[in-house]
Amino acid sequence: MKPTLMIAAALAAGLAGLAHADAPAPTPAPDVVAGRQAAFSLSNVVFGGMRPVVEAGGDVKSLTRGARVLARWARAMPGLFPEGSNLGRTTASPAVWSDRPGFEAAAARYAEAATRLAELADANDKAGFAAQYKVVGDTCGACHKAYRLPDQH
Numbered sequence: 001m002k003p004t005l006m007i008a009a010a011l012a013a014g015l016a017g018l019a020h021a022d023a024p025a026p027t028p029a030p031d032v033v034a035g036r037q038a039a040f041s042l043s044n045v046v047f048g049g050m051r052p053v054v055e056a057g058g059d060v061k062s063l064t065r066g067a068r069v070l071a072r073w074a075r076a077m078p079g080l081f082p083e084g085s086n087l088g089r090t091t092a093s094p095a096v097w098s099d100r101p102g103f104e105a106a107a108a109r110y111a112e113a114a115t116r117l118a119e120l121a122d123a124n125d126k127a128g129f130a131a132q133y134k135v136v137g138d139t140c141g142a143c144h145k146a147y148r149l150p151d152q153h
């Protein structure tokens with residue numbers, strides 16, 4: 001190969017590499033925003049539905065499944081905030097993406113708190129459940145403060 005051809009080939013290869021590096025990440029389906037908002041709303045119904053039982057001092061055993069589902073949702077949640085899904089009518093703060101480790105840690109604290117809530121429900125520990133219910137609620141509030149737009153609480 002002539003030197004000029006070699007340079008041209010190297011340039012072409014280099015440009016191809018660059019083009020590859022610059023290829024945009026796949027655009028998330030807009031539905032991911034509607035999906036996570038629906039899941040948050042459902043979780044709010046499940047979580048809020050526990051409050052009257054706590055306030056009435058009722059048996060909490062039947063709340064075990066609900067608490068487990070909250071923990072499951074908490075573990076799945078970060079996956080519904082893929083890169084590039086700061087779209088449309090979202091109330092998510094850009095910090096979800098700029099401070100990913102912090103966001104994931106907040107979701108993990110929620111998952112741990114809800115897992116503990118499920119254990120206390122399963123043991124029908126009413127006092128323990130009531131105290132832990134507040135702990136779980138605090139994990140919602142803490143994440144919203146840091147990772148949801150300020151006027152959305």
Ligand code: HEC
Pocket residue numbers: 033036037038040041043044047089090091092093096103106107108110136137139140141143144147148
């Ligand atoms: C790790 C962070 C995090 C935790 C923990 C968290 N949330 Fe959220 N929540 C968000 C973000 C971010 C949004 C905005 C989602 C969007 O609009 O794209 C949101 C939105 C919501 C919404 C609005 C949904 C809609 O229809 O737009 C509700 C209701 C909600 N959360 C309730 C809760 C409750 C209740 C808890 C705890 C039991 C909780 N969240 C825990 C981050 C969190």
